[in-house]
Amino acid sequence: MSKSRLLRVLAVLGAICTTAAHAAPDTPAVDRETLVVALEKEFNNLDALVAVSGDSLRYGWQIYDTLYGFDQKGNLVPRIATGVDISEDAQIFTYRLRKGVKFHNGAELTAKDVKASVDHILKPENKSTRRPFFAPVVDAVETPDAYTVRFRLKVPDGAFANKVAGYLYIVPADYLASLPNAEAFAQAPVSAGPYKLKTYAIGGDLVLERFEDYWGEKPKIKTIIFKIIPEPSSRVNAILTGEVDLAVVVPLPDYDRLKKEKGLDVIANPVASPLYVRTYTNQPDSPFAKRDVRQALSYALDVNAIIKGVLHGVGEPVPNFISKYYPYGGDASARPYPYDPKKAKELLARAGYPNGFTTKLYSATDQPKELAEAIAAYWGQVGVKLEVDRIAYAAWTRLNNTHSSGPLSVTQFTNAIYDPIHPVAGSFTKEGTWSDYYNPEVEELIAEVNRTADNRQRNEIFKKVGKVLHDDAAGFFISELYYVFAKKQSLDWEVQIGSGFLNFRQVGWR
Amino acid sequence: MASYVVRRLGAGLLTLLVMTMIIFLLVRLVGDPAHLMLPPEASEADRELFRQQLGLSDPVPVQYVRFLLGLAQGDFGRSFRFSAPALQVVLIRLGPSLILTGAALSFAAIVGVSFGIVSAVWRGGFVDYAARLFAVIGQAAPPFLFALLFIRLFSVELRWLPTSGYGKLAHLVLPTLALGWYSAAGLMRLTQVNLIEALGSEYVKMARAKGLPEHVVLLKHALKNAALPIITFAASQFGILLGGAVSIEAVFAWPGLGSLIVESVSQLDYTVVQAAVVVSVILLIGINLAVDMLYAVLDPRIRYGR
Numbered sequence: 001m002s003k004s005r006l007l008r009v010l011a012v013l014g015a016i017c018t019t020a021a022h023a024a025p026d027t028p029a030v031d032r033e034t035l036v037v038a039l040e041k042e043f044n045n046l047d048a049l050v051a052v053s054g055d056s057l058r059y060g061w062q063i064y065d066t067l068y069g070f071d072q073k074g075n076l077v078p079r080i081a082t083g084v085d086i087s088e089d090a091q092i093f094t095y096r097l098r099k100g101v102k103f104h105n106g107a108e109l110t111a112k113d114v115k116a117s118v119d120h121i122l123k124p125e126n127k128s129t130r131r132p133f134f135a136p137v138v139d140a141v142e143t144p145d146a147y148t149v150r151f152r153l154k155v156p157d158g159a160f161a162n163k164v165a166g167y168l169y170i171v172p173a174d175y176l177a178s179l180p181n182a183e184a185f186a187q188a189p190v191s192a193g194p195y196k197l198k199t200y201a202i203g204g205d206l207v208l209e210r211f212e213d214y215w216g217e218k219p220k221i222k223t224i225i226f227k228i229i230p231e232p233s234s235r236v237n238a239i240l241t242g243e244v245d246l247a248v249v250v251p252l253p254d255y256d257r258l259k260k261e262k263g264l265d266v267i268a269n270p271v272a273s274p275l276y277v278r279t280y281t282n283q284p285d286s287p288f289a290k291r292d293v294r295q296a297l298s299y300a301l302d303v304n305a306i307i308k309g310v311l312h313g314v315g316e317p318v319p320n321f322i323s324k325y326y327p328y329g330g331d332a333s334a335r336p337y338p339y340d341p342k343k344a345k346e347l348l349a350r351a352g353y354p355n356g357f358t359t360k361l362y363s364a365t366d367q368p369k370e371l372a373e374a375i376a377a378y379w380g381q382v383g384v385k386l387e388v389d390r391i392a393y394a395a396w397t398r399l400n401n402t403h404s405s406g407p408l409s410v411t412q413f414t415n416a417i418y419d420p421i422h423p424v425a426g427s428f429t430k431e432g433t434w435s436d437y438y439n440p441e442v443e444e445l446i447a448e449v450n451r452t453a454d455n456r457q458r459n460e461i462f463k464k465v466g467k468v469l470h471d472d473a474a475g476f477f478i479s480e481l482y483y484v485f486a487k488k489q490s491l492d493w494e495v496q497i498g499s500g501f502l503n504f505r506q507v508g509w510r
Numbered sequence: 511m512a513s514y515v516v517r518r519l520g521a522g523l524l525t526l527l528v529m530t531m532i533i534f535l536l537v538r539l540v541g542d543p544a545h546l547m548l549p550p551e552a553s554e555a556d557r558e559l560f561r562q563q564l565g566l567s568d569p570v571p572v573q574y575v576r577f578l579l580g581l582a583q584g585d586f587g588r589s590f591r592f593s594a595p596a597l598q599v600v601l602i603r604l605g606p607s608l609i610l611t612g613a614a615l616s617f618a619a620i621v622g623v624s625f626g627i628v629s630a631v632w633r634g635g636f637v638d639y640a641a642r643l644f645a646v647i648g649q650a651a652p653p654f655l656f657a658l659l660f661i662r663l664f665s666v667e668l669r670w671l672p673t674s675g676y677g678k679l680a681h682l683v684l685p686t687l688a689l690g691w692y693s694a695a696g697l698m699r700l701t702q703v704n705l706i707e708a709l710g711s712e713y714v715k716m717a718r719a720k721g722l723p724e725h726v727v728l729l730k731h732a733l734k735n736a737a738l739p740i741i742t743f744a745a746s747q748f749g750i751l752l753g754g755a756v757s758i759e760a761v762f763a764w765p766g767l768g769s770l771i772v773e774s775v776s777q778l779d780y781t782v783v784q785a786a787v788v789v790s791v792i793l794l795i796g797i798n799l800a801v802d803m804l805y806a807v808l809d810p811r812i813r814y815g816r
Contacts, residue, residue: 044591044592044777047593050593124559124562127560129548129549132548132549132556133549136553186593186594201602202765203602203603203676228763229674230760230763233658233761234760234761234762237666238674240666241669241672393546393776394776394777397542398542398545422551433551
């Protein structure tokens with residue numbers, strides 16, 4: 001082919017690309033009765049009482065129903081239960097059930113189904129990942145009558161009502177008992193949620209259909225189709241061509257570009273999940289045992305610049321570990337450490353490290369690599385050299401859960417129960433899995449919060465915890481984490497603030 | 511011939527055994543599902559109980575023997591991610607993989623071989639340059655780059671084809687092109703070179719001297735003799751395509767075996783990884799054996815079994 005000929009062909013191709021300029025279509029991918037959602041990850045187990053909560057929360061809220069649920073901001077609201085009585089010592093939780101609630105198979109929901117659901121979690125053979133939330137605290141589940149369920153706890157658990165709302169999906173006792181084994185439930189799950197399972201095959205789409213006998217307000221959308229599109233750019237392309245109506249976990253680098261696209265809404269949703277560097281503080285010979293060092297390194301980070309450069313501006317500095325997007329416990333008036341390298345150097349010198357020191361930072365592959373690099377660069381400026389060790393997420397969990405990822409690791413937690421106890425107790429108490437941080441003041445406050453079921457009081461206690469963690473520089477807090485969604489403008493859908501849940505109970509087309 | 515097949519199968523079985531041993535150890539070195547699956551609130555006792563239920567608390571040799579005993583009965587264990595038999599999970603995902611690999615290989619064979627012939631016969635002409643350009647572009651960049659460019663052009667800009675998905679013929683077009691182009695380019699070059707060599711050989715001159723029509727000379731004499739290396743290459747491409755489809759499967763959300771293995775390793779779903787490895791090893795051993803048999807059919811000088 002001659003050169004001019006080749007150029008002409010390329011020019012034609014280029015013209016096709018540019019003249020076909022377009023806006024992302026703002027009409028339903030299928031029809032106004034259907035919602036098509038692109039997810040980044042395949043579903044695992046459809047038994048939401050067994051599957052890892054982070055995975056089940058995509059389908060869980062649509063298929064399953066709970067005694068209490070969370071509203072759009074994470075406040076507890078009655079669902080199958082109409083009310084709950086909590087004993088003064090936070091050890092007896094009595095739920096009154098709604099009458100006439102139907103399961104997808106037509107059976108009526110009663111107290112024995114709630115008990116069977118708890119038993120399903122507790123049985124070791126079922127390999128439920130929720131077991132560790134209930135086994136240590138639940139002493140007995142009593143059913144005084146068909147519409148009353150009483151949980152007796154071994155120890156006070158102020159967050160128990162939230163655990164029940166987040167983890168205890170109610171499934172039918174008789175149906176469970178009729179199955180050849182517990183795993184069979186995962187192939188054909190039945191609960192009482194607003195949608196029921198229509199079709200699912202491993203590797204294929206998950207299709208849900210509205211449950212016409214749902215006790216509550218019925219959703220406007222009849223069919224929800226979940227498509228699995230693991231590659232981020234492919235999810236973006238699918239929303240650009242209109243093949244899907246909503247794409248989750250849109251990559252941050254695409255945020256600005258998609259914002260300019262007509263016909264699309266791009267939503268950054270805070271997931272109440274602070275991105276931070278966790279540190280071990282309890283080894284006496286470690287520099288991090290000294291508060292001055294921890295404070296110094298907090299001053300040494302320009303978090304605003306990190307958010308702008310690494311997180312593409314999709315973030316927000318956090319003053320401590322308790323996000324203000326929790327319904328309670330966060331302190332909106334708290335301020336992060338300002339960027340002050342001079343002060344950092346002074347503090348380091350005072351702590352006995354005028355020339356800094358060398359240390360190590362773990363970063364799992366699910367975290368942006370640039371984040372660890374940016375931290376290393378900032379700390380390098382005050383003399384602290386950082387060796388970054390980047391490892392696969394699966395390997396990292398083993399190190400992190402066994403106190404072997406010291407002294408530093410980039411970490412982040414999502415929370416499924418809207419109560420700060422989950423990350424705080426895991427990261428900043430003596431018994432915590434993720435840290436050896438030990439502060440008698442925090443221990444005392446956590447003991448108090450465990451005895452307290454009233455969320456107004458929990459709010460006050462957690463605020464105190466947050467202040468201690470900030471002043472003590474218990475970790476190096478970087479940013480609020482956001483999930484970015486892209487949806488068609490005419491899709492009427494509100495995100496679930498402060499969590500990674502997908503809530504399609506209120507979705508519709510404008 | 512029969513004894514040759516038996517010997518080959520025996521060697522295949524040994525390969526399989528070694529492969530399972532390697533993969534069995536490797537996946538267990540990656541991490542511990544009790545840490546990955548259970549919430550961090552879990553105590554060590556909770557995790558130990560979970561491991562026991564998955565059969566992971568026994569020493570690795572015990573687990574391996576148990577795995578082999580199960581294997582002998584066709585039992586690959588259960589996937590804890592999907593709550594389903596591991597073999598079933600693998601077979602569900604093998605189908606789409608074979609479809610994609612088969613389509614890509616067919617595309618590569620048809621386009622590559624015909625471009626190769628055209629280019630060898632009309633050497634130096636316009637079609638030759640076009641075919642060479644096709645080959646150079648195909649080998650110049652990794653398939654996933656083409657995948658992304660194709661989606662950009664044919665899906666996002668022109669709206670001719672879907673960006674991703676599985677189930678309809680339209681879903682197959684772009685992944686086939688993206689995956690098959692590289693192999694097509696290789697086949698084109700190989701066909702061209704071998705055919706040019708054959709066309710210059712004495713037996714072709716002889717055939718022409720006998721006054722045979724040109725298409726008979728080309729197809730019956732030259733191409734048949736050039737076919738062996740082409741077939742070897744094509745067969746080796748099948749394994750490469752099957753393995754290399756991972757990035758293409760990810761870009762096009764194609765529910766194949768490659769992406770399953772990647773996910774299963776990262777989720778530490780041991781049983782599925784093991785089952786997938788066994789199934790792919792069996793597949794590759796079978797294909798290699800079939801190719802060797804094909805040699806004997808094509809070239810009577812090749813004899814097995816002695």
